Amino acid sequence: MSRERAAEALLVWNTLIWGATFVLVKSALAGITPLYFLALRFSLATVALLVLFRGTGKGARDWKSVGAGVIVGSLLFAGYLTQTLGLRLTSAPKSAFITGLNAVLVPVLAAVVYKIRPRVSEVAGLLAATAGMGLMTLHGGLGTISRGDLLTLLCAFGFAAHIVALGHYAGSVSFALLSVTQVATSAAWAWALLWWMEKPQVQWRPSVVCAILVTGLLATALAFTIQAWAQRYTTSTRTALIYMLEPVTAWLTSYFLTGEGLSGRAAAGAGLILGGVVLVEVKPWAPRPHPS
Numbered sequence: 001m002s003r004e005r006a007a008e009a010l011l012v013w014n015t016l017i018w019g020a021t022f023v024l025v026k027s028a029l030a031g032i033t034p035l036y037f038l039a040l041r042f043s044l045a046t047v048a049l050l051v052l053f054r055g056t057g058k059g060a061r062d063w064k065s066v067g068a069g070v071i072v073g074s075l076l077f078a079g080y081l082t083q084t085l086g087l088r089l090t091s092a093p094k095s096a097f098i099t100g101l102n103a104v105l106v107p108v109l110a111a112v113v114y115k116i117r118p119r120v121s122e123v124a125g126l127l128a129a130t131a132g133m134g135l136m137t138l139h140g141g142l143g144t145i146s147r148g149d150l151l152t153l154l155c156a157f158g159f160a161a162h163i164v165a166l167g168h169y170a171g172s173v174s175f176a177l178l179s180v181t182q183v184a185t186s187a188a189w190a191w192a193l194l195w196w197m198e199k200p201q202v203q204w205r206p207s208v209v210c211a212i213l214v215t216g217l218l219a220t221a222l223a224f225t226i227q228a229w230a231q232r233y234t235t236s237t238r239t240a241l242i243y244m245l246e247p248v249t250a251w252l253t254s255y256f257l258t259g260e261g262l263s264g265r266a267a268a269g270a271g272l273i274l275g276g277v278v279l280v281e282v283k284p285w286a287p288r289p290h291p292s
Contacts, residue, residue: 007230011242014223019249021211021219022092023257025084028211031203034084035194037212038077042187044216049183049225053176062177068169069181075165076224077186079158081193082151089148091260096250097132097270098152104129104276105160106240113164125279132272135265160240167236170228179225244274 028037079102087095104126111117133153169178194200202208231239247270254260 003233007233008238008242010226011230011234011239012245014226015243015245016249017219017223019096019246020253021215022087022096022250023254023260024207024211024214026087026092026095028205028208029084029088031205031208033198033201034088035081035190035198036200036202037208038080038084039187039190039194040212041216041220042077042183042190044212045220045224046180046184046187048217048221049180052221052225053180062174065173065177066181068165068173069178070185072162072165072169072178073182073185074189075158075162076182077189079155079162080186081155081189082158083155086148086151086155090146090152092254092258093247093251093260093270094149094266095152096247096254097273098149099156099159100244100247100273101129101133101153101156102160102163103240103244104273105156106163107237109160109164110167110236113168121279125276127276128279129273129276132269132274132276135269135272163231163236163239163243166228167231167239170231175225175228175232179228182228183220183224244278247273 025037032040083095083099090098108126166178166182227239251270
């Protein structure tokens with residue numbers, strides 16, 4: 001197996017892990033405040049990665065890696081903060097599909113970064129995904145979008161920016177230091193904001209402990225180390241295409257574990273979002289290569 005195929009296979013593994021954690025995190029948030037959860041999750045992941053990569057690297061290249069990790073980690077935390085706050089106020093399947101809009105936004109943001117004109121397929125995909133989001137989130141006028149859905153939409157922008165930034169730095173810095181620093185930066189942001197954004201509360205239920213362990217070790221420490229390595233051998237847009245699987249996994253997990261599904265209107269919206277993502281990522285009307 002080539003490194004490119006191995007990288008993409010591991011990214012598929014990430015989508016399965018992340019998709020399955022939507023239900024787990026939503027259940028845990030009934031017993032712990034959001035920022036406290038994120039602080040514990042990212043702190044556990046940071047400790048695990050420090051143990052795994054202890055003694056890694058020296059010299060100027062490492063300082064570049066650390067700087068890249070701070071930038072990437074700040075974007076990562078912005079995505080998780082808005083997603084976790086939104087997940088308390090919307091359903092797990094809806095959160096997953098709105099988060100999946102990041103796959104549409106990645107090539108759009110990359111076009112801005114690389115200063116090229118968006119393609120027809122990208123514009124068409126963005127319009128289709130936007131229409132799908134409207135079906136999922138609006139039940140009346142524009143003012144009817146819920147706060148949870150709006151926060152989740154912001155998280156899609158954060159995750160898209162994270163993927164583009166990670167793709168920019170992954171090939172030129174130490175993936176080990178990049179992994180550690182981005183997770184540690186997220187932990188630092190969580191602890192810094194915790195004391196004035198919320199009053200930390202926790203009920204140490206099994207669901208809370210399980211969510212912290214699974215998300216900290218598998219969905220953060222392992223998953224973002226995999227992504228930092230994998231994006232050295234594949235593009236940002238292919239990464240976003242693979243991450244299309246995440247909302248599907250989240251919907252299936254939610255349906256089989258809790259019976260929480262999507263209404264007919266929301267399911268149609270989810271279909272439009274996935275269709276928009278396919279248009280953006282496959283680019284049927286654009287044979288020229290994309291720099292992302």
